Amino acid sequence: MDQNKIPQATAKRLPLYYRFLNNLQMQGKTRVSSKELSEAVKVDSATIRRDFSYFGALGKKGYGYNVEYLLGFFRKTLDQDELTEVALIGVGNLGTAFLNYNFTKNNNTKIMLAFDADPEKVGKEIGGVPIYHIDDMEERLGNVKVAILTIPAQEADRITERLVVKGIKGILNFTPARITVPDDVRVHHIDLAIELQALVYFLKHYPLEKMGNEEENTY
Amino acid sequence: MDQNKIPQATAKRLPLYYRFLNNLQMQGKTRVSSKELSEAVKVDSATIRRDFSYFGALGKKGYGYNVEYLLGFFRKTLDQDELTEVALIGVGNLGTAFLNYNFTKNNNTKIMLAFDADPEKVGKEIGGVPIYHIDDMEERLGNVKVAILTIPAQEADRITERLVVKGIKGILNFTPARITVPDDVRVHHIDLAIELQALVYFLKHYPLEKMGNEEENTY
DNA sequence: ATTAAGTCGTGATTAACTTCACATATTCAC
DNA sequence: GTGAATATGTGAAGTTAATCACGACTTAAT
Ligand SMILES: NC(=O)c1ccc[n+]([C@@H]2O[C@H](COP(=O)([O-])OP(=O)(O)OC[C@H]3O[C@@H](n4cnc5c(N)ncnc54)[C@H](O)[C@@H]3O)[C@@H](O)[C@H]2O)c1
Ligand SMILES: NC(=O)c1ccc[n+]([C@@H]2O[C@H](COP(=O)([O-])OP(=O)(O)OC[C@H]3O[C@@H](n4cnc5c(N)ncnc54)[C@H](O)[C@@H]3O)[C@@H](O)[C@H]2O)c1
Numbered sequence: 001m002d003q004n005k006i007p008q009a010t011a012k013r014l015p016l017y018y019r020f021l022n023n024l025q026m027q028g029k030t031r032v033s034s035k036e037l038s039e040a041v042k043v044d045s046a047t048i049r050r051d052f053s054y055f056g057a058l059g060k061k062g063y064g065y066n067v068e069y070l071l072g073f074f075r076k077t078l079d080q081d082e083l084t085e086v087a088l089i090g091v092g093n094l095g096t097a098f099l100n101y102n103f104t105k106n107n108n109t110k111i112m113l114a115f116d117a118d119p120e121k122v123g124k125e126i127g128g129v130p131i132y133h134i135d136d137m138e139e140r141l142g143n144v145k146v147a148i149l150t151i152p153a154q155e156a157d158r159i160t161e162r163l164v165v166k167g168i169k170g171i172l173n174f175t176p177a178r179i180t181v182p183d184d185v186r187v188h189h190i191d192l193a194i195e196l197q198a199l200v201y202f203l204k205h206y207p208l209e210k211m212g213n214e215e216e217n218t219y
Numbered sequence: 220m221d222q223n224k225i226p227q228a229t230a231k232r233l234p235l236y237y238r239f240l241n242n243l244q245m246q247g248k249t250r251v252s253s254k255e256l257s258e259a260v261k262v263d264s265a266t267i268r269r270d271f272s273y274f275g276a277l278g279k280k281g282y283g284y285n286v287e288y289l290l291g292f293f294r295k296t297l298d299q300d301e302l303t304e305v306a307l308i309g310v311g312n313l314g315t316a317f318l319n320y321n322f323t324k325n326n327n328t329k330i331m332l333a334f335d336a337d338p339e340k341v342g343k344e345i346g347g348v349p350i351y352h353i354d355d356m357e358e359r360l361g362n363v364k365v366a367i368l369t370i371p372a373q374e375a376d377r378i379t380e381r382l383v384v385k386g387i388k389g390i391l392n393f394t395p396a397r398i399t400v401p402d403d404v405r406v407h408h409i410d411l412a413i414e415l416q417a418l419v420y421f422l423k424h425y426p427l428e429k430m431g432n433e434e435e436n437t438y
Numbered sequence: 439a440t441t442a443a444g445t446c447g448t449g450a451t452t453a454a455c456t457t458c459a460c461a462t463a464t465t466c467a468c
Numbered sequence: 469g470t471g472a473a474t475a476t477g478t479g480a481a482g483t484t485a486a487t488c489a490c491g492a493c494t495t496a497a498t
Pocket of ligand 1: 115134191193319
């Protein structure tokens with residue numbers, strides 16, 4: 001691909017920058033510095049300049065960055081004009097929340113369909129998204145390449161296997177199960193129970209100083 | 220604190236190890252190697268051995284680790300016997316999901332109370348957790364030190380300010396807002412829209428190889 | 439007792455990312 | 469114009485974490 005040299009850490013921050021630049025533009029601001037951006041998104045200003053520099057010289061010394069220009073640049077870079085269709089598997093507590101939300105704000109992703117094993121749920125719609133039976137998954141999935149997994153952990157391996165066979169390439173996994181996939185399938189785990197436990201652990205074992213800020217408090 | 224030298228990356232994996240060791244014990248296994256663990260939690264076996272080694276020599280060469288012993292050790296290290304009380308702010312789509320779930324499995328954290336601004340919700344219970352009005356937050360919060368934030372983004376700064384004044388030390392922030400806190404308060408951002416966008420970005424710009432696995436597919 | 443297989447713990451290395459610090463360029467007020 | 473203020477882009481240094489690779493020890497089988 002074009003820019004394979006961009007660090008993954010940078011790539012993960014791009015949507016954040018993009019979102020904030022959109023806010024700025026809606027407020028009518030035409031210009032922004034890395035320092036301003038830094039305060040808003042809580043990322044060190046040097047890191048922001050470094051991140052931007054991977055794409056070339058986007059700013060002007062002594063001036064900063066032009067919001068309009070930067071926004072246009074990121075719109076292209078982040079493929080904001082192409083819609084990526086997503087499937088959601090498991091319409092329980094979490095799945096329902098995601099369907100209602102559906103990542104509507106300024107996004108290039110949309111949950112198009114959902115699956116569940118519960119006949120009570122099948123046939124209904126939530127947030128405009130139709131819910132089909134899990135048995136019909138293969139025939140309904142079509143060309144969708146990204147799935148959100150919000151089923152019970154013990155179902156995760158079986159369903160993942162089926163998703164992979166059907167050609168899914170990206171999975172956002174909310175189950176505690178560490179699923180096994182071939183090398184060409186990307187899985188991002190979001191393990192909410194662990195996030196909470198880790199936060200508690202850090203609070204007890206890594207106390208922060210009121211002043212001094214040696215230790216960063218977000219990461 | 221006792222073990223301030225443990226890398227943050229290691230600390231974040233501890234709950235994961237702990238959970239899997241629990242599973243092993245329930246299956247009646249008495250012994251486990253770093254290789255087996257590695258396959259289950261998808262962390263390199265050398266990394267696992269290094270992680271454990273920060274706590275001393277927990278294993279035996281040629282044998283592996285004793286499940287019972289390791290589990291006992293981590294129970295203490297992760298303070299699994301102390302309950303950390305948590306408050307949830309904003310009982311909407313996400314908040315409701317968390318209340319129903321309430322991190323019940325083998326956990327040392329519990330959502331004790333919730334707050335919302337909507338009079339329809341106030342006075343009810345979800346998953347056994349009482350919902351109070353946000354106006355009563357200060358008087359109800361008591362000594363709770365950890366909060367989960369699931370309110371609309373534009374409310375985030377105002378509520379955060381109040382939480383900080385009341386003495387909250389850890390916030391799990393699900394809003395897209397990058398909240399501002401003093402140095403002694405720890406915030407973990409979980410930005411679900413960005414996680415999805417980042418996954419899509421990686422799929423398009425960092426294609427993985429079917430074989431070879433140069434690039435790790437989870438992180 | 440000897441040997442082969444298994445596994446840990448860790449020094450050394452490599453890799454990824456962040457932050458410092460400053461030369462350089464631009465803007466703005468007067 | 470001129471000078472002060474501003475802010476980028478980046479080489480260099482620093483930080484953190486992942487991985488390699490192997491000596492040392494354990495187990496179990498013959
Ligand atoms: N809700 C939370 O706050 C929370 C927090 C942390 C982790 N999780 C994890 O997220 C996952 C979902 O959690 P939840 O609270 O939404 O659970 P849930 O039980 O409310 O929902 C699971 C849904 O999956 C459906 N399902 C079951 N088997 C299925 C199958 N084979 N195919 C398709 N659908 C199937 C069920 O009918 C149900 O609707 C779980 O793995 C859970 O551990 C949830
Ligand atoms: N639901 C999702 O899938 C999802 C995904 C990504 C991000 N988020 C973010 O998570 C947050 C919550 O999302 P949601 O879908 O649950 O929203 P929601 O609108 O369903 O719920 C928000 C809740 O907060 C309450 N509230 C509003 N102002 C309040 C105040 N001042 N004090 C206390 N309570 C107040 C509302 O009454 C409502 O119950 C939002 O910031 C959203 O951007 C949600």
